[in-house]
Amino acid sequence: MREGRQNPATRATGRILARRAPLGVPSPSATPATRAKVERVSEPPLRVNDVQWRRVTVQKDAVLQCALVLFGSGAAMMKAWGRVSLLGPAALLVAAAVWQVWRGVRGRGRGRGGSQGSGPGSLALWALVLLTGAASMRVALSPGPCDRALQRLASCGSVVLVGVIDGIPDVTHDGRWRGIVRVQSANGDPGASGARALLVVDSDESIQAELVPGARVEASGRFYLPQPPANPGEPDMRVVLGCRGVSGTLYVRSPDDISLHSTRRPEVAAALAAALRHRLVEVIRATLPQDQATLLSGMLFGRAPEKIQDRLQATGTAHLFAVSGLHVGLVAAVLCGILAGLGLRGPALLAPALAGSWLYAAACGMRPSVVRAAMMLSCAGVAALMRRPGSVRGALYLTGLVMLGCNPLLVFDPSAQMSFAAVFSIVHLSPRIRQLLRRLPGWLADSLAASLAAQIGVMPLGAWYFGQVSPVAVVAGIPCLALAGMAVVMGFVAGLVGIVYIPAAFVLNTGNALVLLALERAIDVLASVPFASLPVARPPLWGLLGFYLALFAAGGPRCVQRALWASRRHFAVLGLAAAAAVVWVAAVRPGALEIVFLSVGQGDSSLIRSPSGRTILVDGGGLLGPERDPGAEVVVPYLLRRGVRRLDVVVATHPHQDHIGGLFEVVRRLKVQVLVKPPVPEDLRPDLDRRLVAVARGRGVPVVEVVRGGRLDLGDGVTIDVLHPPPTDSGHMVQDLNDLSIVMMVSFRYMQVLLTGDAGPEVLAGLVQEGCGLDADILKVPHHGAAGGCPLEFLRSVSPAWAVIPVGPNTFGHPAMGTLEALARAGANILRTDLNGAVTVKGQGRRVRLSTMRGT
Numbered sequence: 001m002r003e004g005r006q007n008p009a010t011r012a013t014g015r016i017l018a019r020r021a022p023l024g025v026p027s028p029s030a031t032p033a034t035r036a037k038v039e040r041v042s043e044p045p046l047r048v049n050d051v052q053w054r055r056v057t058v059q060k061d062a063v064l065q066c067a068l069v070l071f072g073s074g075a076a077m078m079k080a081w082g083r084v085s086l087l088g089p090a091a092l093l094v095a096a097a098v099w100q101v102w103r104g105v106r107g108r109g110r111g112r113g114g115s116q117g118s119g120p121g122s123l124a125l126w127a128l129v130l131l132t133g134a135a136s137m138r139v140a141l142s143p144g145p146c147d148r149a150l151q152r153l154a155s156c157g158s159v160v161l162v163g164v165i166d167g168i169p170d171v172t173h174d175g176r177w178r179g180i181v182r183v184q185s186a187n188g189d190p191g192a193s194g195a196r197a198l199l200v201v202d203s204d205e206s207i208q209a210e211l212v213p214g215a216r217v218e219a220s221g222r223f224y225l226p227q228p229p230a231n232p233g234e235p236d237m238r239v240v241l242g243c244r245g246v247s248g249t250l251y252v253r254s255p256d257d258i259s260l261h262s263t264r265r266p267e268v269a270a271a272l273a274a275a276l277r278h279r280l281v282e283v284i285r286a287t288l289p290q291d292q293a294t295l296l297s298g299m300l301f302g303r304a305p306e307k308i309q310d311r312l313q314a315t316g317t318a319h320l321f322a323v324s325g326l327h328v329g330l331v332a333a334v335l336c337g338i339l340a341g342l343g344l345r346g347p348a349l350l351a352p353a354l355a356g357s358w359l360y361a362a363a364c365g366m367r368p369s370v371v372r373a374a375m376m377l378s379c380a381g382v383a384a385l386m387r388r389p390g391s392v393r394g395a396l397y398l399t400g401l402v403m404l405g406c407n408p409l410l411v412f413d414p415s416a417q418m419s420f421a422a423v424f425s426i427v428h429l430s431p432r433i434r435q436l437l438r439r440l441p442g443w444l445a446d447s448l449a450a451s452l453a454a455q456i457g458v459m460p461l462g463a464w465y466f467g468q469v470s471p472v473a474v475v476a477g478i479p480c481l482a483l484a485g486m487a488v489v490m491g492f493v494a495g496l497v498g499i500v501y502i503p504a505a506f507v508l509n510t511g512n513a514l515v516l517l518a519l520e521r522a523i524d525v526l527a528s529v530p531f532a533s534l535p536v537a538r539p540p541l542w543g544l545l546g547f548y549l550a551l552f553a554a555g556g557p558r559c560v561q562r563a564l565w566a567s568r569r570h571f572a573v574l575g576l577a578a579a580a581a582v583v584w585v586a587a588v589r590p591g592a593l594e595i596v597f598l599s600v601g602q603g604d605s606s607l608i609r610s611p612s613g614r615t616i617l618v619d620g621g622g623l624l625g626p627e628r629d630p631g632a633e634v635v636v637p638y639l640l641r642r643g644v645r646r647l648d649v650v651v652a653t654h655p656h657q658d659h660i661g662g663l664f665e666v667v668r669r670l671k672v673q674v675l676v677k678p679p680v681p682e683d684l685r686p687d688l689d690r691r692l693v694a695v696a697r698g699r700g701v702p703v704v705e706v707v708r709g710g711r712l713d714l715g716d717g718v719t720i721d722v723l724h725p726p727p728t729d730s731g732h733m734v735q736d737l738n739d740l741s742i743v744m745m746v747s748f749r750y751m752q753v754l755l756t757g758d759a760g761p762e763v764l765a766g767l768v769q770e771g772c773g774l775d776a777d778i779l780k781v782p783h784h785g786a787a788g789g790c791p792l793e794f795l796r797s798v799s800p801a802w803a804v805i806p807v808g809p810n811t812f813g814h815p816a817m818g819t820l821e822a823l824a825r826a827g828a829n830i831l832r833t834d835l836n837g838a839v840t841v842k843g844q845g846r847r848v849r850l851s852t853m854r855g856t
Contacts, residue, residue, distance in 0.1 A: 004104035064397035074133025092127035213270035273362035283498030314533035316473025425457025451477035537643025601808030622661025631662025653687035653757035749845035785815025
């Protein structure tokens with residue numbers, strides 16, 4: 001054979017070796033020219049060890065990613081389904097064991113060992129991860145002995161807690177001091193020792209200076225347990241407080257009910273973090289105008305100024321005030337610069353910088369976003385100390401596993417969700433987006449790719465939690481992020497300098513004031529852009545899960561991506577079939593009437609939604625508490641979560657605060673087609689009625705007064721008949737505004753719901769005597785179940801299957817025991833909004849279904 005010629009087998013072997021050669025390592029069959037070309041392309045050449053390490057890193061990242069997804073899935077399943085969720089992982093374990101035994105028997109029968117293949121082992125491993133996540137959530141949801149001892153105090157009128165302030169306290173916008181206390185005794189009983197309680201008190205700056213980490217306090221007040229959500233879409237306070245390890249909340253009336261003890265538990269790190277935060281805030285306030293000082297303090301320690309919160313959400317820049325990777329990274333960079341200026345290098349530089357980053361995280365309250373950023377930074381620092389290439393993905397997945405392992409409830413925390421979603425999207429999507437923007441300048445393409453990737457990652461969560469998306473967020477993120485980064489760096493440096501020499505900090509913050517002013521003006525301009533924020537309905541849960549599972553699959557192992565791409569036709573067919581099934585069900589399934597009796601405290605509010613989507617709001621609640629507006633806190637947020645931004649009719653049954661107090665905010669923030677109210681004699685007309693009419697007319701809303709005989713036909717089988725009040729010329733004398741309540745019968749096919757407002761017993765008895773058709777499936781009990789509110793003849797005429805009582809904490813004795821007994825004798829099943837939360841009624845004619853937020 002002549003030199004330079006190869007047979008086909010040799011050429012094939014050379015191609016295979018070349019294909020299998022690691023990156024940067026020439027194939028053994030390559031010519032000298034080819035080897036030189038490979039070395040020139042891959043300068044500097046990668047060592048085999050580096051390539052192998054990177055391959056191991058990719059494999060570890062994939063394993064960590066799968067473990068994070070499965071661990072979180074197991075935790076979420078346990079929270080949603082309870083112990084039933086254990087059946088799935090247990091079945092996988094049993095299947096893996098049977099499979100392994102069968103393979104072992106089969107292998108011995110053929111003279112081979114049973115160790116071939118890792119399928120059963122992998123299946124069992126992932127099932128074990130699922131079970132671990134579920135077990136961790138079970139432990140997190142199960143209170144310990146000290147928590148149970150503390151929870152028993154919820155029925156006491158007054159509770160005295162003695163404990164030590166744990167962590168960095170916080171002061172809300174309304175001046176309330178909020179801090180976590182590690183309980184030592186409760187009402188003199190040491191059985192609750194070790195539990196954690198949230199202490200809330202209205203305080204001034206004099207006592208705030210003494211309530212520092214480690215201080216031993218004695219406080220008396222009313223203790224409340226965290227409650228499940230009362231209305232659809234509301235946050236679960238058990239999860240919110242559980243993420244902080246808190247068992248309940250002690251509300252203290254005044255600072256006089258708190259006494260400080262001289263003994264303190266030494267907490268050096270927490271005390272140092274609190275002192276650092278306090279001193280930095282003092283320097284900022286002393287060297288900046290008030291507005292700029294509030295803005296900078298909010299960015300440094302994670303509290304958005306109240307007056308610009310709406311604009312921040314509208315422009316998608318709220319993350320500037322949620323301390324995360326940007327802030328921790330800039331603080332670490334400043335510390336590294338200072339330490340490098342002092343001549344430190346290597347571990348002597350990295351260790352203090354990482355310690356300072358964790359101290360800053362503690363000063364920010366150890367929120368999930370800042371903990372995530374500090375842990376990822378620590379992973380990068382450890383990799384640098386080990387002289388290994390860092391992996392952002394691996395750090396993200398490892399951080400998620402550690403945080404979920406310590407507190408599985410974080411899987412439901414909005415801050416943790418949005419923080420991980422943003423970083424995950426940047427890691428997986430920004431390189432692909434960067435390729436699409438390769439014709440742009442490098443810095444602009446990188447900034448746009450990162451901003452767009454982050455917004456894609458958090459957009460579904462923003463729609464879920466806030467009911468809006470911000471199209472300008474991608475553009476707003478670049479200038480606002482640059483200005484915020486400059487402000488944070490200059491402010492942090494000025495704060496550190498100001499601790500030593502305040503005039504130098506004043507000079508530094510003089511320039512920073514211009515940066516902060518530019519940032520505030522940029523947010524204002526972007527918020528004024530048309531369609532800067534688009535209101536959206538809350539997306540379905542399956543859509544949210546599908547989006548993030550697809551995002552995880554896109555960034556998953558290559559084998560998973562190839563398998564999904566190879567099955568794309570099958571997925572397309574399944575997707576089309578599912579879409580066709582949904583359309584068919586929507587077309588064939590009959591429409592339903594929906595009525596939601598909201599839980600608005602000691603008040604009344606109901607939403608009626610027809611099968612065609614028309615909406616009617618009956619009353620808006622009131623009397624949630626001093627300085628609280630049920631319209632702003634409950635009714636409007638619920639409507640926005642449902643995607644309701646236009647109400648066809650708003651009914652004010654009668655002008656009492658507990659019924660129409662929340663309608664002011666409804667009329668101001670939503671588009672109302674018409675306001676319906678009863679006619680009120682001038683000698684009885686309260687100022688509340690006049691103000692509501694003035695607000696409605698100021699918004700261009702027509703006001704219509706209705707009396708008996710009025711009817712509203714929604715056009716899709718739903719009719720609403722007004723049974724009371726009578727016409728003004730009927731000679732009916734009214735002495736009480738409750739007797740003017742609009743009484744309505746809502747009818748849909750064979751289903752009827754009677755809404756009574758606060759009509760008194762004389763009014764209800766009169767309706768029976770006049771022969772009004774009162775037979776109904778569901779009765780909204782009048783006057784919150786007051787004594788004597790439901791005459792026996794009235795209940796016999798209505799004969800309801802269900803009775804709904806809108807009621808909240810009150811001192812009136814509502815609902816009265818006599819009313820409850822009368823309803824029970826009438827054969828009605830009783831539901832109360834104070835115990836059962838919001839009650840949802842859905843009817844398709846003969847079939848009526850009721851559901852509650854807190855069980856039946």
